[in-house]
Amino acid sequence: MKILVCISHVPDTTSKINFTEGDTKFDTNGVQFVINPNDEFGLTRAMWFKEKQGASVDVVNVGGAETEPTLRKALAIGADTAIRVNTPATDGYQVAKELAKVVKDGEYDLVIAGRESIDYNGGMVPGMLAGLLKANFINNCISLEIDGDTAKATREIDGGKESLSASLPLVIGGQKGLVEESDLRIPNMRGIMQARKKPLNVVEPSEGAAKTEAVKFEKPAPKGDVKLVDPDNLDELIDLLHNEAKAI
């Protein structure tokens, strides 16, 4: 089984978010970039398939050279080969289109992407990729088993979960649950050394054309001060919630 894991290169979850160039660009100054958490759950599940079922695992990112340390980290975690499509990611459709070419060229059976990246939160690349490939698609995936060319998966729905089955080729929009937080792997020294020697292939972009454009960013208006209520006067809290906030 050939698995491709799509890796988004995103600011660490603790990052302060600022913009530059007249609020048109994300300010990367002082920001540490990581593997998108939703992708990392998928990568870790892919490593399980590699170790238990003999799958091969490649990782791919659509982006400039600055994303290579993130791909190297995925190699250090255990992926076999990394692919970087050498073009800035501009919108979900363009990224999906570039990924579709990589999937076709590499004849992958299973593609695992995170349900959304934590920077643009588009939540569209896995579904668009499946649509472009005419492959089966399961989103919000919280468990995945593969037997031959059949997948059994669990999808989180609002207020519960759903068990699904589908044949390969399959695209997964993954999230926590594919593996647990405690299953995530911190690359060890041996992994990091090996990752340096593993192939990181840079391929040139194809016809990926964006359909949307992020024209501007804005930070939320600063919040007013919190109103503190004395623990011995909880009636005041209820009064504020009812009459001022109209929340109860």
Place this chain on the structure above:
Amino acid sequence: MSVLAYIESEEGKFKKASYEVASYAREVANMMGTDLTAVTFNAEDVSELGKYGVNKVLKISNDKLANFNAEAYADALKQAAEKEGSKVVILSQSANSKYLAPLLSVHLEAGYASNVVALPEGIEPFTVKRTAFTNKAFNFTKIDTDVKIIGLSKNAFGLKETEGEATAEDFSPNLSEEDFSVNVESVDKATNKVTIADAEVVVSGGRGLKGPENWGMIEEMADILGAATACSKPVSDMGWRPHSEHVGQTGKPVASNLYIAVGISGAIQHLAGINAAKTKVVINNDPEAPFFKAADYGVVGDAFEIVPKLNEKLKEFKEKNA
């Protein structure tokens, strides 16, 4: 040429979020000077939609669509959009809508903007405001395609009633076998529980509660308020509560009217995830906890003393205002 709205239902009934999608789509139709068509799947009585500005309802009734199926639903919506010549398709941001929207986007070659929180800035160019960086920022996205898809964030627009009646028309899309190649084997859903996605009020507990055995008072508060229960990331990582309750950047987003956090210090990832909640209350014994900077109302003190007292008072309030 009409605006098309995907109106979700559950067991034949519409949810509040469905009326919100209709209200918003009505305004977009007004901006474009056109009509609003709604598409429903196995809904019983669709007359209510007229109140929110829907002119026409395409009613799909098909037993094969009893369970949600992203590909089949996307195919049906594509055919509805083509039949109506729709230039804008509007849907909610429920788990199901988020599942089908990118598939529909490929089918219609439409640009898709998710997590939209306001009416379009304009029609030419077509620019919408959406949240990004998990609610730490907003992003204005220009959609360049002829057909556009908008995913409307919950509670971002509200309900707007108007005068009007909707005409209903049966619609039978041609569905192929490939539309059903992902099989739903079983659905496991608590029917009597308020979900985080639908809840008006969410009551959430953190590590400050010291252990899963202390969640009784959180559940009691949720019962009194008709709220969903939630928790912080460490709490779900330690297995005190199920993952499905984890709210925050890597968990579920919260966009309820009211969010009550008990014993949650307010890590930046948590605050990002709950930022869209309208009113935030924090109860914590540490006055330096970062949550106090993000909250509207705060109580500094021991949750084990405050919450039971607050529950009593909320019960009295609810009885008086029932």
